[in-house]
Amino acid sequence: MAARIDHLVTSGTFSLDGGTWEVDNNVWIVGDDSEALVIDAAHDADAIAAAVGDRRLVAIVCTHAHNDHIDAAPALAARTGAPVLLHPDDLPLWKRTHPDREPDGELADGRVLTVAGTELTVLHTPGHAPGAVCLYAPSLATVFTGDTLFQGGPGATGRSFSHFPTIIDSIRERLLSLPPETVVRTGHGDSTTVGAEAPHLQEWIDRGH
Template sequence: MIGHLVTSGTFSLDGGTWDVDNNVWLVGDDREVVVIDAAHDPDAIADAVGDRRLTAIVSTHAHDDHIDAAAELADRTGAPILLHPDDRVLWRMTYPDREPDRALADGDELTVAGTTLRVLHTPGHAPGAVCLYVPELGTVFTGDTLFNGGPGATGRSYSDFGLIIDSIRDRLLTLPPETVVRTGHGDGTTIGGEAPHLEEWISRGH
């Protein structure tokens, strides 16, 4: 089953700070669960986990609004924090004295409650951005790589528009069109709903 809560806080990078609402996703059953993107509010996330065993805190990328509750949640539960190593430069802006517990790599498979989450490295919004594809559930958790309406932002440090377009075209739009896209912010969509707009995004980006 898939759980969802929205937490609120700020995102800071390149000298600016913005108010943001983040989607926090939970995948598991009544015994164990993983959290995708521990954002802003460790108390609310811990309440959503409840008495289940938290097997991992998976970070789709290391912008501060996606990881600012990760350390406290990990300390409370003993769950490891997983992050792609290409995002260490961003991670250290929030946690200069603490490393993630495990590295994510493209093609890794994480299993929780008998369900497999497949790691897709999708750089662009951030160098180590990943998506988590769950074929059994017909869904993909895209963090800030793909939203309802287009690619994630690439106007700040460590981002690249060409890379995010490549990632979306080659790693996400190849998924079945009915795949539900569960995003890092805002409403969801489907792969089929976004695929027709690829050329429009490319022309808009240039």
């Protein structure tokens, strides 16, 4: 059986630089009937574990370490035995939320994760956060972008650890080079496609200056 993509929305808060905001997060689960991989364990370990069901969880992948994307990761790992994977450049952010619990493994650009016979390639896409990554699954014609690229533009770069020119470079070089029909599954909000977003790159650059 080919891998499928399950989608869960969880709600909680995002906190950084002294502010806290209510947010809804997309949690993506890639797998088949026997095993699965979770992208961004946000807010609610119980709900995510219920969506995984009795499947073996092979990994909990963090697209970046803002608290709203990782707050449920340790609890989900404790329940399932799955390793939490994070790019090491985001460790300073991770430690703000989980000072006493390190991730279990490192994500690196080009690393390939496999679940249910489906390969997901790690693309290091800094800008929204130093260790932000996207996961490209060509066989599913999908890229999971976390908070790097949304429908309508790049992720926010107005807070600590973020940088607008860097996120633009990441999007231009790593994401807009993917096939235009590639579905962009985001960390918040609706999905889009590479082809729908690519024509607007110059607008984003002009708007960001």
